[in-house]
Amino acid sequence: MDINKEQLNDDIIKINLSGRMDVGGVGEIEAEFSTIASTADMSIIVDMSAVPYMSSIGIRALLINAKAVNRRGQKYALLTPQSDVKNVLEVSGIDQLITICGDIDEAISKVSS
Amino acid sequence: MxxxxxxxxxxxxxxxxxxxxxxxxxxxxxxxxxxxxxxxxxxxxxxxxxxAMPRERVSAPVVIVDIDERSLEEFGQWPWPRSLTAQLLDRISDMEPAAIALDIIMPEPDRTSPCAITQYIPDISPSLVDKVCDLPSNDEILAKSLKSSRTILGIAGIDGAGSTGVLAAPMMVIGEEPRKLMRHFSSALMNVEGLDKAAAGHAILSADMERGVIRRIPLVARIGETVLPSLSLETLRLASGSPVFKVKSSLERIEAVGVGDLFIPTQKDGTIWVNYSHHDPSRFVSAAEILKGSFDPDELNRKLVLVGFSGLGLVDFPSTALGERVPGVEIHAQVLESIFDGTTLIRPHWAxxxxxxxxxxxxxxxxxxxxxxxxxxxxxxxxxxxxxxxxxxxxxxxxxxxxxxxxxxxxxxxxxxxxxxxxxxxxxxxHIEVLEDDIRVQQEEAAKIQGEMAAAKRFQMGIVPDAKETFGNERRIDIAARMEPAKMVGGDLYDFFMLDEHRLFFLLGDVCGKGVPASLFMVISKTLCKSIALRDDADNLDLGVMVRQANKEIARDNPEMLFVTAFVGVLDLRDGELTYCNAGHERPFIVSPGGQPVELSGASGPPISTADDFVYKTFTYSLLKGEFLCIFSDGITEATSVAIELFGNERLVSLLSTIDESSDTEVIVDLVCQKVHDFAKGRDPADDLTILIVRWMGSDNEYMINQ
Known part of the structure; x- marks a missing residue:
C-alpha cells in the first residue's frame, strides 16, 4: 500500500490511501498512518477511492486512527470508498461510527463544522 | 581501582x-x-x-693446469720433486700467461733434493756427498723458476701456533681502517722461506665450509696484522701489474675490494658469495700435457693460470652451492670468472x-x-x-x-x-558447541510452548459447546457448529444455550486478529456475553441492551485496541421467531427449503468494543419450518486460493443454494468446510474459520429430515 498526505487548509489534512487494505497492505502503512493521525492536531479526511479491498485489519486501522483523532476533539471522515469497501464499512457498522462522504466538499464541511 | x-x-x-x-x-x-x-x-x-638459475660461463679467463690422475701416472706419485714442479712452471711461463697461481702449499723442504737423498744411501763416500750437495736443491730450482715466472704462492690461515711473519702485497685503504672487520687467522701455514721470497705474489687459500659446502670466499683476510688477498684477487693484481690491492671500507663494513680501477663489492667482512656455474671439464688442462709439450701454447697465452690438484686421494673435494663436488681450485677459477663477468653476488646490507x-x-x-x-x-x-x-x-x-x-x-x-x-x-x-547448546535450549523451549499452546487449544475448543451433547434431545431444532483456528489458538467464538425451556440463545463472533491476544479476547467476550445473557431476567431480555452492556464491559479494558464482530440471536422454538443483533459481523444467510439463500440484512451497529458506548438496534425475523440460518466468520469468505482468489460470498451462496433440503445441519457444515478446504488447498489458512447453522424444525418437530 501507499500513503501520502496533503494539507487542505489550516485545520484539515487529507490522507490518500491506495492499495489493498489486507494484513500485508496495512502492515506497510500502519506506522505512518498512525503517526500522521497522532501528531497533527487537525481534522482528517481519508481518501479511500484507491482502495479496492478492505479486511477486518483495515477496519481496525481506521478505527484506531479515528479514535485517536476524536480523542483530541478533532473530526475524522472517509471520502468516496469504492462500493465493495463501502459495503464492508456498512456491514461492519463502521459507518455508524465514522462519517462517510461522497465528495470532497461534503467532507470538508462535515469535518469543519 | x-x-x-x-x-x-x-x-x-x-x-x-x-x-x-x-x-x-x-x-x-x-x-x-x-x-x-x-x-x-x-x-x-x-x-x-x-x-634454479646457475651462472652461465661467458668469458673463460682462467685455465686450470691440473695435476690429475694421468699426470701422476706418467710422472710419478705426489709429492713430485720440486724440480719437476719447476719444469712445469717454466713450461707454463713460456706460454706467456697473464699470471700463474699455485693452489699448492709447500711448507717443508723437498726431501728428494740431491743432497737430502745422500743420507738415505749407505756407505756413500763423503766426497760424493760433497759433490752432490754442491748441486742446487730442488727448492732452489723451484725458487729460480718462481722468480723468472710471475707466480703466486698460496698460504693457509690457521687458528693456533704457527708463523705470523707472512709476506703480502701492500694494501691501500680507501676510507676507514678495515682490519677489524675482516676474517682473521692467528697464524699461517706457509711455504718454505726461499720459495715465499721468490714468489711474485702471496695469497690466502682459506675458505670456510658450512657442512661441506663452500658458499662464501674471503677476498681479503688477516693473518696477525698482515692483510692478504685471496688467490683470485692476487691473481688479478699480478695480471694487471698493480703494486697494491685496495680495500674500500667504512667504520661498519668493508664495501669493496679491488685492484687498479676494478672494484668488487663485498659483504661487510670482505667475503663474497660465490656465484656458481656447473662444473666444466673444459676449464682443465692436464699437467702431463704441458710437461710433454703436446699442448698448443696459445691456449695459455694471456690467461690466468691456476695450478692445482684433482688427483683422487690427494684432496677432499668441497661441494658447491649447486651440490657438485669439485676440486678446490675450480672454486677459485669460478670466482675469477664471475669477477670478470661482473656477476659476483652480494647480499646488500639493507637486505x-x-x-x-x-x-x-x-x-x-x-x-x-x-x-x-x-x-x-x-x-x-x-x-x-x-x-x-x-x-x-x-x-x-x-x-x-x-x-x-x-x-x-x-x-x-x-x-x-x-x-x-x-x-x-x-x-x-x-562456537559450534555454544550454538548447539542454544539450539537445544530453543528446541526445549519451543516444545514447551508447543505443549502449552496445545493445552490452550484444548481449553479453547472445550469452552465452545458441542451441539449433539447440548441438544441431543431437543427435537425442535437441528443445530451444528464448527470452529477451526488458523493458528494453534484462534479469535473466533460461538456459543449456544437455552435461556429457558423454549428460547435458544446463540452467538458467533470474530475477534479482529489472530493468535494468543485474539484468543484471550475471545474467551473474555464469550464469557461476558453468556453471563450478561443469563444475569438479566430471561423473560424481558432485550438483545440490543444486552449487547450494549457487553460492549461497555469489554471496551473498558482493551489496551490492544482489539474488537469483536458478533451476531447474537435468540430463537423462540415455539413459533420460530428470531430476535437478533448484528454488531458489525458479516451478514448471515437464511436458507429456506428449496429456496435461494437470502442475506439477513439488519445492521445493529459497529463491532463490540470499537465505541465506548453504543446503542445497538434489535431486529426480528420469523423462521419457517425447515428454514435454516447460516452464520459464519470471514475464515470462509476470505479463504484464499493459490491463485490469490477469495472464496467470497458468491461461492458460499451458490453452495448453499444447491444443498439437498433433506440434509441435516451437520452434513451442511461438513460440506461447506470441505469446499473451503479444497478451495484454499496449498495455502496456510489466512483466518480462523467458524460456521454455525441453526434450523427450526417446527414447534413439534413436524419438519422431517431424511434419516
Missing amino acids: NLYDIRSFLVPYIKIWVAPLGLLALAVFHLYGSIPYQDVLRSFSFDLYQI LWLEAVMIMLFGLLVIWGFPRIKAWVQVPIVVLVTVLSGAAGLMVFHQMYLLIDVASPIIIFIILYTAMLSDSLTRGED
Missing part, C-alpha cells in the same frame, strides 16, 4: 596488541639474527636460487631491513587482514604471496645479482597463517 579492575581495563588492550607486538619481536630477532635455524634456511634458499619489513607486512596481513576476508580467499592469497615473493627473490638474484632472503618472510608467513587457522578452527568448534 582494585586488581580486578586493572585487569579488566588492560585485557582488551593486551588482546589487541599481543599479536602485533609478537610480530615486532620476531622482526627484531630477525634483525639480530637470533631466530633459530634461520641461517640454515637462508643458505638453503640461496642454494635454491643458484640451482635484513627489507626482509624485516616483509615479515611485518606478511604478519599484519595474517593478523589484521585475514580476519576481515572470507576463508576461501585466504588460501589463494597465501599461495599468491608465496609465489610472487619467491619469484621476486629469484628475479633479483638473476638480474641484479642480489641475495634477498625471501624464504624467512614466507616461512614465517605460512607458520603464522597455520597458527591463525588452527586458532580459528578451535574457536569455531567452541
